[in-house]
Amino acid sequence: MKYTWKKLDETPQTLKQFLKQKGLSHRILSRLKQGQGKVIVNRKKRKLDYEITTGEVTLILPIEQSDPNVAISSKPLEIIFEDSNWIVVNKPAGVNSVPGPSDRDHTMVNRIKYHLQNTGHKDLVPHVITRLDRDTSGLMLVAKNRFAQGLINKQVEEHLIQKDYVALIQGQAREHGFYTEALGPKPDGIGQMVQATGKNAKTEYWQLQTNEVLSVIRCRLHTGRTHQIRVHFSYHHHALLGDELYGGLMNQGINRQALHSYHLSFIDPFQQVKKEFTIGLPQDMQNVIEANGISVNLR
Numbered sequence: 001m002k003y004t005w006k007k008l009d010e011t012p013q014t015l016k017q018f019l020k021q022k023g024l025s026h027r028i029l030s031r032l033k034q035g036q037g038k039v040i041v042n043r044k045k046r047k048l049d050y051e052i053t054t055g056e057v058t059l060i061l062p063i064e065q066s067d068p069n070v071a072i073s074s075k076p077l078e079i080i081f082e083d084s085n086w087i088v089v090n091k092p093a094g095v096n097s098v099p100g101p102s103d104r105d106h107t108m109v110n111r112i113k114y115h116l117q118n119t120g121h122k123d124l125v126p127h128v129i130t131r132l133d134r135d136t137s138g139l140m141l142v143a144k145n146r147f148a149q150g151l152i153n154k155q156v157e158e159h160l161i162q163k164d165y166v167a168l169i170q171g172q173a174r175e176h177g178f179y180t181e182a183l184g185p186k187p188d189g190i191g192q193m194v195q196a197t198g199k200n201a202k203t204e205y206w207q208l209q210t211n212e213v214l215s216v217i218r219c220r221l222h223t224g225r226t227h228q229i230r231v232h233f234s235y236h237h238h239a240l241l242g243d244e245l246y247g248g249l250m251n252q253g254i255n256r257q258a259l260h261s262y263h264l265s266f267i268d269p270f271q272q273v274k275k276e277f278t279i280g281l282p283q284d285m286q287n288v289i290e291a292n293g294i295s296v297n298l299r
Contacts, residue, residue: 001059001123001145003270007054015039016048018057023269025150028061037061058252064146066124070099072114073106079115080139080277085148085270087112087126088277091136092282093256097128112142128265128292129156130163133227137163137282138261162265165219166208166281166298168258169227169238170249170286173215178205179232183225191245192227196234201225203232209294214241214252216289216296230257241288253291262298 006020016029020041029048031037038045040058078090089108096107104110106140112126127149138247141148141161155161184198185191201221209216215238219229227246233239234246241249243257265276280298281289289296 001063002058003061003147003281004056004058006056007052010053012051012053014048015041015046015050015052015057018052019048019059023151023154024059024151025235028147028149049254061147063122064125066113070113071105071110072117072149074114075106075111077108077111077115080279081275085117085144086268086275087142087144088264089140089142090279091132091137091261093135093141093282096134097131097140102134105226108140108142109246110142116144130161130261132261133257133259134166135256136259136261139163139264139277139279139284140261141264141266148270152266155266155269159222160267162263163221163261164263165221166228166260166262166285166296167217167219168241168252169215169217169287170213170241171215171238172210172212173205173207173217173238177205179205179236181227181232181235182212183231192225192231194231199223199225201228203229203234208296209289211292211294213292217293218298229234229259253288258285258288260285 004242007018033048038060041052042055055216080090091108095104096111099107109126113124116124122146127143129143129152132140162179180202181194182196182198183201184190184195186193200223204220204222206213206218208218221228229245230240230243239246239248241252241258243253244250260281263278268275
């Protein structure tokens with residue numbers, strides 16, 4: 001991987017300082033110091049303590065070694081956007097984001113790895129940035145290399161990646177509100193629950209449509225706790241339709257939690273521009289909405 005910047009400011013600084021300003025993580029800087037990659041300044045290889053005023057800085061990083069135990073899968077993959085560093089995909093419900101005990105062969109990572117190999121990429125290690133539960137559908141952001149993952153980590157840690165969901169919940173919700181109960185694991189280890197000693201969590205929501213049976217809700221995560229939306233709404237007696245684990249109605253024509261990641265935006269750290277994506281609802285959720293005689297416009 002090769003990245004080039006031009007330093008125009010004549011203020012002296014070390015290469016390490018310059019690269020940290022560009023977003024390089026401590027881990028990548030440590031690897032450079034160990035000889036895993038190199039930095040070229042005005043066509044000459046330099047160490048990180050080299051002082052630079054102006055000129056062209058080129059970072060060259062080795063290709064990350066692909067894990068042979070991570071299989072490739074030619075199962076369907078719907079790509080919403082792709083460039084040299086990012087890929088945004090539409091994950092169907094019932095597919096894991098990453099390999100695990102329940103599926104090691106056909107997850108989104110396996111499918112993206114196949115796509116990368118099939119399109120001639122040398123780096124075959126997808127890094128999932130916005131992971132979704134197995135039965136949640138919708139937009140996922142994936143970094144195509146370790147450097148891209150490192151650059152966007154600050155946005156992840158500071159909850160700057162905007163993720164909006166549509167959920168179908170039982171009952172009638174308010175027009176707008178926040179749920180802020182702390183969350184932690186259940187004693188039996190299966191699922192999460194509201195806990196005074198848990199991790200802080202914040203979910204914002206807006207009611208889009210409602211009737212006597214259900215409400216269509218737009219949700220925004222301000223934190224990223226496990227099952228956050230599902231637990232918050234269940235705790236407030238508005239469990240998601242089809243969410244058996246958290247007490248959702250199972251007689252509304254949908255047999256998985258009615259939750260869809262429909263909108264995603266982030267600042268591309270390479271281009272310093274906002275990238276924004278929106279997709280429609282999957283057919284199973286649309287069927288439930290139509291069966292209840294309501295309509296929703298997500299645009």
